[in-house]
Amino acid sequence: MSSRWIRLLAALLAMSTALTGCYNSRELNELAIVSGIGIDLVPGKQEYKVSFQIVNPNSTPTTVSPGSGLPAIIVISATDDTVFGALRKASKRATRQLFFAHAQMVAIGEPLARQGINHVFDIFERSHELRLNSAVLVARDTSAEALLKLLSPIESISTLGIVNKVRNTSNVWGENRTIDVFEIISEIAGVGEITVNGLRIPGDPEEGSKKSSLEQSGFKGGNIMSGLAVLKDGKLIGWMDGSEARGTQWVLNRINETSVNVDVPGSSAKAAVNIFHSRTNVKVKLIEEVPVFHVSIHEEGIVNEAGGFIDFSIKETRDQLEEELKARTIEEVRQAVERAQGMKSDIFNFGNELKRTHPQDWEKVKDRWDSVFAKGKLDLHVESYIRSTGMRTKTYTNPEQ
Amino acid sequence: MRKEAIGPFQLFAMIVLFELGTALVVPIGLESGHAVWLAILLALPGGIILVLIYGYLYKQFPDLTISGYMRRILGRAAGWPLALLIVPVFLYNGSRNLREAGDLLISASYDKTPVIIINSIMVIAVMYILYMGIEVFARTAEIYFIVVVIMGLICAFVVIAAGLVKLDNLFPVLPGQWLEALQSAYPNILIFPYGELVCFTTILPHFTAKRKVNGVAVAALVLSSLMLGFTHALEMSVLGPDIYSRTTFPMFTTITLVNVANFIQRLDAFVILTLIFGVFFKMSIYCYAAVSITADLFRIKDTHRLVLPVGVVVLLSSFVSAEDYPAHMADGIVFLEKILPIPCAVIPILLYVVHRLRLRFKLYR
Numbered sequence: 001m002s003s004r005w006i007r008l009l010a011a012l013l014a015m016s017t018a019l020t021g022c023y024n025s026r027e028l029n030e031l032a033i034v035s036g037i038g039i040d041l042v043p044g045k046q047e048y049k050v051s052f053q054i055v056n057p058n059s060t061p062t063t064v065s066p067g068s069g070l071p072a073i074i075v076i077s078a079t080d081d082t083v084f085g086a087l088r089k090a091s092k093r094a095t096r097q098l099f100f101a102h103a104q105m106v107a108i109g110e111p112l113a114r115q116g117i118n119h120v121f122d123i124f125e126r127s128h129e130l131r132l133n134s135a136v137l138v139a140r141d142t143s144a145e146a147l148l149k150l151l152s153p154i155e156s157i158s159t160l161g162i163v164n165k166v167r168n169t170s171n172v173w174g175e176n177r178t179i180d181v182f183e184i185i186s187e188i189a190g191v192g193e194i195t196v197n198g199l200r201i202p203g204d205p206e207e208g209s210k211k212s213s214l215e216q217s218g219f220k221g222g223n224i225m226s227g228l229a230v231l232k233d234g235k236l237i238g239w240m241d242g243s244e245a246r247g248t249q250w251v252l253n254r255i256n257e258t259s260v261n262v263d264v265p266g267s268s269a270k271a272a273v274n275i276f277h278s279r280t281n282v283k284v285k286l287i288e289e290v291p292v293f294h295v296s297i298h299e300e301g302i303v304n305e306a307g308g309f310i311d312f313s314i315k316e317t318r319d320q321l322e323e324e325l326k327a328r329t330i331e332e333v334r335q336a337v338e339r340a341q342g343m344k345s346d347i348f349n350f351g352n353e354l355k356r357t358h359p360q361d362w363e364k365v366k367d368r369w370d371s372v373f374a375k376g377k378l379d380l381h382v383e384s385y386i387r388s389t390g391m392r393t394k395t396y397t398n399p400e401q
Numbered sequence: 402m403r404k405e406a407i408g409p410f411q412l413f414a415m416i417v418l419f420e421l422g423t424a425l426v427v428p429i430g431l432e433s434g435h436a437v438w439l440a441i442l443l444a445l446p447g448g449i450i451l452v453l454i455y456g457y458l459y460k461q462f463p464d465l466t467i468s469g470y471m472r473r474i475l476g477r478a479a480g481w482p483l484a485l486l487i488v489p490v491f492l493y494n495g496s497r498n499l500r501e502a503g504d505l506l507i508s509a510s511y512d513k514t515p516v517i518i519i520n521s522i523m524v525i526a527v528m529y530i531l532y533m534g535i536e537v538f539a540r541t542a543e544i545y546f547i548v549v550v551i552m553g554l555i556c557a558f559v560v561i562a563a564g565l566v567k568l569d570n571l572f573p574v575l576p577g578q579w580l581e582a583l584q585s586a587y588p589n590i591l592i593f594p595y596g597e598l599v600c601f602t603t604i605l606p607h608f609t610a611k612r613k614v615n616g617v618a619v620a621a622l623v624l625s626s627l628m629l630g631f632t633h634a635l636e637m638s639v640l641g642p643d644i645y646s647r648t649t650f651p652m653f654t655t656i657t658l659v660n661v662a663n664f665i666q667r668l669d670a671f672v673i674l675t676l677i678f679g680v681f682f683k684m685s686i687y688c689y690a691a692v693s694i695t696a697d698l699f700r701i702k703d704t705h706r707l708v709l710p711v712g713v714v715v716l717l718s719s720f721v722s723a724e725d726y727p728a729h730m731a732d733g734i735v736f737l738e739k740i741l742p743i744p745c746a747v748i749p750i751l752l753y754v755v756h757r758l759r760l761r762f763k764l765y766r
Contacts, residue, residue: 002705006532013525101667125644128509133658182644182658189643359575 032096033057035073036159037134038144039120040109042079048112048120050086051077051145052098053159071211072156075149083123100129105159106181107137107144107199110236118188118234124181132182135163138229138236140198147199149209153219162223166197169225174258174275175245176225191351191369193232195248198239200226232345240339247336250329251295251348253280260301260328265320269308273301273325273386284354286361291376293337293350297329299382303389309399312389326384337378344370406609411539413621414546415682416601420625421549422683423498424594425632426505426652426676428645435642436574436582438634444586445626448595452622454749455598456615459605461756467602468694471748474756484698487744488691491600492711494741495687496718497733499523502680503719504726509653510673520719523677527685528712531692532705535607538685545678552671553628556656557635559668563659565639588746593737594629595622596745600690649726652676688715 038051054074076093080086090098106124108117124130139147148159155161170177176197187194201223207213208221227241228248240248249255255278261270283294303312303321312318340347351369355362365372407415429437462470468484475483503520511519530538560566574582598618608614636651639658648654653672660666692707701707723729759765 002703005705005709009525009529009532013529125648128512128653131657132654133660186641186644190641356569357573359577 026097026099030096031099032094034098034100034103035157036105036107036148036162037100037103038075038077038107038109038139038148039083039112040143040145041112041115043111047079047081048083048086049077049079049145050083050090051075051148052090052094053148053157054094054098055157071151073148073151073158075145077145083120084127087123100127101131103131103134104163105135105137107139107147108196109139109143109145110141111143113138113196113229113231113236116234117184117231121181121185121188125185130181132185133180135166136179136181136184136196137162137166137199138196140200140226140229140239142201142205146201146205146209147223150201150205150221150223151209151211151214152222153214162199165225170254171256172258174249174255175242176228177249177252177254187349188234190349191355191366192346192349193230194234195228195230195240195347198226198229199223230340230343230345230347232343237345238339238343240336243332244336244339247332247334248340248347250278250280250297250333251282251336253278253282255280255299259304260325262321262324262328264306264308264310265317265324267308267310269306271303271307271310271321272305273321274304275299275301276387282348282350282353284350284357286354286358286365289365289372291350291354291365291372292379293348293376294379294381295333296381297333297383299325299329300385300387301325302387306395309395309397311399312393318386318389322384322386325386326382329382329384330380333380333382334378341374341376344374346370346373350376405534405536405607407535407539407604407607409608409610409613409617411543412601412604412608412614413617415539415542415604415686416598416618416621417625417628418542418546418549418679418682419598419600419686420594420622421628421675422594422679423501423676424629425679426650426672427501428648428651429590429593429633434578434581434646435570435637436578437585437637437645438571438630439574439579440582440586440590441626441630441633443583444590444595445623447587447591448598448622448626449619451591451596451746451749452598452618453615454753455602455605456618458749458752458756459602459608459614460611463611464606466606466693466697467599467748468697471752474752474759481698483748484694487748488694488698490740490744491687491691491694492714493718493722493736494597495684495691496715496722497729497736498680498684498687499715499719500722500729502676502684504729505650505653505676506673508726509650510669517720520716523681523684524712524716526681527688527715528708530685531689531708531712535604535689538689542682545682549675549678552675553632556668556671556675557631559659559661559665560635560639560655563661563665565655565658566635567638567641570638570641571634588742589737592742592745595626596742598622599745599749600686602749603690603693604686684715688712 033055034052035055036053040049042049052075054076056070056072056074076090078086078089078093080089087098124132150158152158152161155164166176166178179196184194184196201208203220213221227239228245229236230238230240246258255275258275260273260275262273264271278297278299281296285292285294310317346369350373458470462473465473471484472480474480499520502523503516506519507514507516530541605614632652636655637645639655640648640651644654645651653669656668656672659668688711692704692711695701695707696704723732
């Protein structure tokens with residue numbers, strides 16, 4: 001009796017391993033690996049135009065083959081009411097099944113960003129194949145499709161280049177930060193507004209998508225990081241550029257390294273200070289229905305270039321330079337906060353901070369937080385230190401007479 | 402037939418794996434918001450008391466399963482039907498675990514595999530281990546305990562190393578939130594997962610070191626509570642209260658975010674394995690409990706004969722119990738609040754009280 005059962009069970013087990021192993025199999029040569037996704041609005045309709053940058057494996061140079069000489073990427077697109085619909089509709093165009101697990105980037109066309117992006121990202125959460133850590137960008141003054149079509153000289157797969165660029169410029173220049181789908185979703189779900197990196201095409205998009213544009217050393221194609229898009233209720237309402245963008249990052253404690261040009265005391269020249277450490281602490285309090293934003297920044301820098309004569313061996317000079325650095329930082333942060341208050345957009349997570357630490361105060365103002373935020377007071381403290389002056393103390397020039 | 406025996410470390414490993422089971426991967430204690438980790442720890446004292454009650458009853462009747470001493474304490478007329486009512490609860494809970502595992506595996510990874518294939522394979526594995534007996538099962542638990550702990554440490558390490566942890570999501574816990582945490586701890590977290598340990602009352606008769614039972618059980622409970630609390634705190638600190646409360650599989654979402662130096666990423670397999678191990682042990686223990694109570698009630702000597710029916714019932718009810726996953730979760734809330742506390746807390750406490758009273762007034766013949 002019992003041995004018969006065991007035999008049956010063994011047979012079932014053997015069958016289950018033989019029959020089920022390959023249910024979800026997908027072979028590499030049947031897949032089209034998507035490196036980047038672009039989402040645009042179809043003009044005049046409530047439809048998405050979704051573009052996919054696909055890696056062309058034959059033309060990606062490897063150690064064993066030089067590649068076919070064709071562009072390493074192909075862009076195809078499809079339009080539908082939903083992003084997923086477009087994903088699947090693209091099968092009418094693509095020769096292989098699209099595979100999204102390696103999508104590095106999601107670009108949003110500016111018209112769509114202006115109309116609102118709050119509902120675009122649901123598929124990224126729901127699907128297990130799309131990744132939450134893909135970078136998100138807004139294609140400034142252009143369409144996401146044009147951005148994906150651009151060829152790039154050093155990275156054969158241009159979206160990888162863009163993702164590297166975002167990371168790199170965030171690390172050394174500080175006007176942008178890596179913003180991924182996960183961060184966008186958390187911020188949409190939380191209180192307050194969002195900022196997203198902008199990317200602009202400086203040249204002619206048509207030319208930039210041709211291979212001939214790569215065959216010159218004075219490369220004119222490509223794309224350039226361009227400010228932070230401010231999205232209020234998911235709709236793009238303005239751009240923070242230059243020092244405003246950097247001030248925003250400063251408040252958000254996302255400055256890793258950056259370079260600040262400060263005036264050399266007693267001369268018209270400038271000195272470049274490389275901030276290599278910066279920490280921001282934010283506290284928000286509500287005093288008589290007016291929020292006070294206590295922002296304290298601690299920054300440390302190295303003098304990397306002096307455009308005029310400076311003798312750093314004198315302590316007063318260093319102190320003056322620290323004061324100048326502090327003043328510059330305060331100016332940038334103030335610009336950013338004032339601009340955001342002008343747009344009534346709390347892009348600094350101040351609302352979240354108040355909600356987290358003082359939920360009762362938050363209840364009082366949460367319905368009209370936009371206008372309350374705009375009236376808020378900034379209480380800014382900056383501590384600046386210059387830790388080193390590089391390999392020299394005095395400059396090689398003499399003091400100006 | 403030689404009586405099967407389980408050692409202290411084996412029991413320890415089984416309890417930890419059982420506790421981690423599904424509680425590690427699904428969101429628990431949602432009412433407490435970001436203080437879920439606190440709720441898990443707050444429920445621990447209650448869990449320890451429950452475990453001590455189970456331990457006390459075991460020490461009083463070391464050779465009997467729960468259904469055995471129910472008849473002794475409450476009398477045959479009341480004990481027998483009450484014990485019979487426990488069986489479907491255990492079977493249903495086992496099938497719930499199976500359902501959760503199947504649905505999570507499909508939505509997370511095996512999107513084209515029919516759910517019946519995944520669930521059948523899991524049930525076949527469970528039936529196989531039950532055929533081999535509790536001793537083999539205990540040795541398996543011993544090995545997998547170490548595997549799960551190592552995988553857990555790796556996962557926790559990479560999540561922290563990837564810099565994903567935001568302590569702002571965990572603190573501060575304000576006075577009102579302590580109260581919410583306490584409300585979700587009692588009774589919900591107390592019952593699931595701590596109270597579910599009532600299943601071990603059917604395994605304890607095989608335990609060899611009778612005097613160590615309380616120490617082993619409490620130590621295992623404390624360890625699993627700390628691991629659960631830590632894991633959920635980690636998930637909460639990475640995902641934030643909003644995404645944590647909306648996701649069906651927070652641990653999976655957390656691990657997909659890991660990217661250490663563009664090199665260590667896509668560790669989803671670890672989480673999938675943790676889920677499969679946890680559900681396997683939890684379901685096996687539920688099925689074992691159902692088998693041994695049934696065998697005891699109907700005086701069936703050869704428990705092997707019950708394994709197949711129990712497996713089939715669990716498999717089928719995992720399909721028919723709910724239309725879809727949201728309905729399954731909604732059922733779960735009712736089940737957790739209304740039905741599960743009865744075998745986990747009400748019956749053991751009743752047994753304890755009645756037993757003490759009968760001892761006190763010398764009512765045992």
